[in-house]
Amino acid sequence: MDARTRTHYRHRALVMKALAHPTRLFLVDRLAEGEACVCDLTALVGADVSTVSKHLSVLKNAGVVADQKRGNQVFYSLRVPCVLNWCACVEGVLEAAARERLRAVS
Amino acid sequence: MDARTRTHYRHRALVMKALAHPTRLFLVDRLAEGEACVCDLTALVGADVSTVSKHLSVLKNAGVVADQKRGNQVFYSLRVPCVLNWCACVEGVLEAAARERLRAVS
């Protein structure tokens, strides 16, 4: 694998990494329904505000969400809706894995 | 977020995590072209055999690839082709992020 290819996959991995956390997946799902401020998202997640803020920062740096300041709160929104399609595929992966486990047992 | 929801997102995150690594993304791309044994993949990746084996193990546990032993060697294959669609979306995310950076500079 040459350096150029390696860089390419590293960039792609950065985006995947941003979504590779339960809380961040939840945030994406919530934002798919419409924009929300950090305070609302914090209440939904049930973690420290700073934790949620950092998760949102990760998603923003990956380019998955966008932020907009209004008054003294910040609203986040989903910038790339196609990530939602992944979720359907993930469900498929999970189901396939579950079937496989069942087959292994029987 | 209740316990059931949390578990749901944790499972989904496991699948995403499995793909959140440059080497594993490369392996998935390669396996999309057809099955391959660990030895071939090791040569392509250019890392220690044990490292590649562990990466494949992660993908297998996530349900993304399947393994089949034939003779002396183990052949891996892509079990859930829909993960390939993600890549196109990731490219979109990367391009959107690049455009945003350009806009921020100008």
Next chain:
DNA sequence: TGGCTATTTGGCCATTCTGCCAAAGAGCAA
């Protein structure tokens, strides 16, 4: 059986990630 190849597993270490607290902005209103 013994030797050879292919693969997996265990262990170790360096690096990265996570989540909390505390403190530092930033904006609004009195």
Next chain:
DNA sequence: TTGCTCTTTGGCAGAATGGCCAAATAGCCA
């Protein structure tokens, strides 16, 4: 300005990840 709220940032401790080497396992063949 002062006080209040919302958000981000810095720092720290514990957990998880990644890569290599070494050792164990599995299958083939002589």
